[in-house]
Amino acid sequence: MNLIRHPATARIVPFAIYIAFLPLxxxxxxxxxxxxxxxxxxxxxxxxxxxxxxxxxEYGELHVRAAIRGRxxxxxxxxxxxxxxxxxxxxxxxxxxxxxxxxFDPRNDGRVDWALAVVRVLGASLTVPVMEExxxxxFLARWIxxxxxxxxxxxxxxxxxxxxxxxxxxxxxxxxxxxxxxGFAYAWLYRRTGNLWIPVMAHMITNFILxxxxxxxxxxxxx
Numbered sequence: 128m129n130l131i132r133h134p135a136t137a138r139i140v141p142f143a144i145y146i147a148f149l150p151l152x153x154x155x156x157x158x159x160x161x162x163x164x165x166x167x168x169x170x171x172x173x174x175x176x177x178x179x180x181x182x183x184x185e186y187g188e189l190h191v192r193a194a195i196r197g198r199x200x201x202x203x204x205x206x207x208x209x210x211x212x213x214x215x216x217x218x219x220x221x222x223x224x225x226x227x228x229x230x231f232d233p234r235n236d237g238r239v240d241w242a243l244a245v246v247r248v249l250g251a252s253l254t255v256p257v258m259e260e261x262x263x264x265x266f267l268a269r270w271i272x273x274x275x276x277x278x279x280x281x282x283x284x285x286x287x288x289x290x291x292x293x294x295x296x297x298x299x300x301x302x303x304x305x306x307x308x309x310g311f312a313y314a315w316l317y318r319r320t321g322n323l324w325i326p327v328m329a330h331m332i333t334n335f336i337l338x339x340x341x342x343x344x345x346x347x348x349x350x
Contacts, residue, residue, distance in 0.1 A: 207332025
């Protein structure tokens with residue numbers, strides 16, 4: 128099989144591109160102190176989105192046209208809202224990996240730069256959920272159980288795989304405990320419904336509500 132078009136490659140590459148910008152951003156901040164690096168986020172999500180588009184035909188489970196059941200949509204909405212509530216509530220120092228820092232502050236001279244804000248909202252609400260659910264749930268959770276992961280039905284993902292991927296998902300976030308619970312919630316949705324669009328939808332709802340809340344309250348540390 129062509130490794131470039133391998134189902135695992137298609138799920139790993141967009142995630143790897145996104146994650147690579149974290150150390151790159153730190154290096155750029157050290158190399159160019161005082162420089163405005165916020166536009167790098169647009170490059171980060173833009174390249175990730177391009178990778179998703181390039182590999183789109185490899186995401187067969189996202190092409191399925193079977194009807195999404197109304198009760199599953201309600202579950203996605205409920206889980207998305209619940210994860211948001213947990214995210215903004217579980218910011219105790221015990222539940223943090225390092226310092227939260229200033230987060231992504233889209234203001235210039237005290238006023239929100241809407242170009243920066245809109246890119247942040249769209250990236251976090253559209254690109255990131257698809258990329259992360261393809262990697263963590265569609266690929267890694269099933270691969271832990273069976274290396275030929277496409278043959279592993281989502282409904283049969285083991286609790287071990289859910290636990291491991293949720294722990295790794297937690298480490299990816301400063302708010303590790305909220306990330307852990309979010310990982311369990313999205314994995315549970317995938318296992319229960321067998322439809323990747325349901326955790327993607329929940330993840331989108333969480334991130335969109337969080338973005339609206341951050342802009343309203345100016346709690347930039349959550350970005």
